[in-house]
Amino acid sequence: MASRRCASALWLMPCRWRLGYGIRPFLPPQLAPVARSYQGPEFRSAASRHYGGGAESNEKALQIQRKKMLYQARNRGDPLLADFLVGFVEAKGLELTLEDGESWAKLMECEEEFLMNLAAAKIEVPEDLNSPLLGRLQEFLAAGPPRKGLTGDSPWGR
Incomplete structure (x- = not known):
């Protein structure tokens, strides 16, 4: 050569x-x-x-991270878990930081049943998954259904 x-x-x-x-x-x-x-x-x-492009690149990185989170939430195997995660990302997505993206990636590696039990606080949280994001996820689940109509009530009213 x-x-x-x-x-x-x-x-x-x-x-x-x-x-x-x-x-x-x-x-x-x-x-x-x-x-x-x-x-x-x-x-x-x-x-x-x-x-010198720190603030603009951080905002762009956050937008990309939110889109990835929404995509990952939609593509979970369990439709109930997917709907819950999509509701969480839609409601709390603007409050999330880049550090929360790392915690989200760790949570998305978990199996569906394990992740549902973590969100419902039914099992003890392992140290590597314990993060402020998981706490917000648990608070969001405890607050009620993410969107109208998930409890069987009509979303259109009576």
């Missing part, structure tokens, strides 16, 4: 989706250590701090 020579500002990087090489631009010295050990959200926050 033939090799290419690059300028000092560029270096070869193996491409993942094709055979061959791609060229990666040189990063400023402040971001180079972060980019080499790509850490996901840490890299994005370091880049946004460096380039």
